[in-house]
Amino acid sequence: MLIIKDLRKSFSGSDKPLINNLNLAVKAGESVSIQGASGCGKSTLLSLIAGFERPDSGNIVINNLPIASINEENTKSIASDIDSFRKQHLGIVFQSFNLFDCFNAWDNIAFTARLKGNADKAYQVALMDQLGILHLAEKPLSQxxxxxxxxxxxxxxxxxxxxxxxxxxxxxxxxxASSDNVSRLLYETCKQAKTALVVVTHSSDVATKADRALKLHKGVLESTNADMA
Ligand SMILES: Nc1ncnc2c1ncn2[C@@H]1O[C@H](COP(=O)(O)OP(=O)(O)OP(=O)(O)O)[C@@H](O)[C@H]1O
Ligand SMILES: [Mg+2]
Structure with a gap:
């Protein structure tokens, strides 16, 4: 469902490309973790996949939709712009939670669902239950x-x-302890929803829970364990 082919990205001022002919294929429902030294380009790779950054060359295809040329004529009928593409196909989780402090837990999730035009109360209840936060629905985020x-x-x-x-x-x-619990739930919930997952992490414990653990090194992805490739 995600296919990255010969991806290249340089930022001006650096002599070597940050992402250098990188390839990756992730199947529906599969989880992949990416580790790598600070500054090696992990967040940049996620930004390229999300369409926040544009590659210098190469292809990124999600659900048969080419991300790198999303605003070009040939893909206009499928997704009129990158925002609608993200709304439909992508979910993003950041290190800082980026939630609305003035809303309670329920409204934080419901607001986003409405924004994305896909509010489904029963599914939200099921998700919150699975993640062990249903009893916190009415609590303000600050608590x-x-x-x-x-x-x-x-x-x-x-x-x-x-x-x-x-x-x-x-x-x-x-x-x-919390990292272990949250990462386990992240992997489990995605697996159950048949949602593919790409996790960037500095934690080996989090990384090894993925179906495949990879490392970004010198602009390409390498397997961290030959048996898992
Ligand atoms: N918009 C940008 N313009 C110029 N340089 C950038 C830009 N974004 C990132 N970089 C540079 O690209 C390199 C990789 O950054 P990136 O954030 O992808 O690293 P990272 O692997 O996620 O690191 P960390 O583990 O510390 O989060 C860094 O040297 C950074 O300064
Ligand atoms: Mg980063």
Whole structure:
């Protein structure tokens, strides 16, 4: 469902391309983790997949839709712009939860669902229940722990039934126990929803829970374990 072919990206001022003929294929419902040194281009890769950044060359295709040429004439009938593409196909989870502090847990998730034109109360209840936050629905965000807030952010990313979740260090602000719990729930919920998942993480514990653990090194993705490739 996600196919990246010969992707290249340089930022002006650097001599070597950050992403250098990178290839990746992720199947529907599959989870892939990406580790790598700070500054190697992990967040940039997620931005390219989400269409926030444009590649210098190469192709990114999600659900048969070419992201890199989304505004060009040939794809206009499928997705009129990159925002509608994101609304339909993508869910994003950040290190900082990016929730609305003035809303309670329920409204944070419901608001996003409405914004994406896909409000489904029963599905939201099921998701929040699965993530162990249904009993917190009425609580203001300010009264939730970091782990609870991140579980809200995961529910929010999944509530419109996207086919792909991109998570950039989703447990970066959590302690070890909470990180273990949140990452386990992230993988499980995506698997159950048959949503593909690409997780960038500095934590080996989080990375090894994925179906495939990869490392971004010198602009390409390598397997961290030959047996898992
Ligand atoms: N918009 C931009 N313009 C110029 N340079 C950029 C831009 N975005 C990122 N970079 C540079 O690209 C490199 C990779 O950045 P990126 O954020 O992708 O790294 P990362 O692997 O996610 O690192 P970390 O693990 O610290 O989050 C860095 O050297 C960064 O300064
Ligand atoms: Mg980063």
């Amino acid at each position: 939730l722990s970091g782990g609870e807030q991140q579980r809200c952010a995961i529910a929010r990313a999944l509530v419109h039934r996207p086919s792909l979740i991109l998570a950039d260090e989703p447990t970066g602000n959590l302690d070890e």
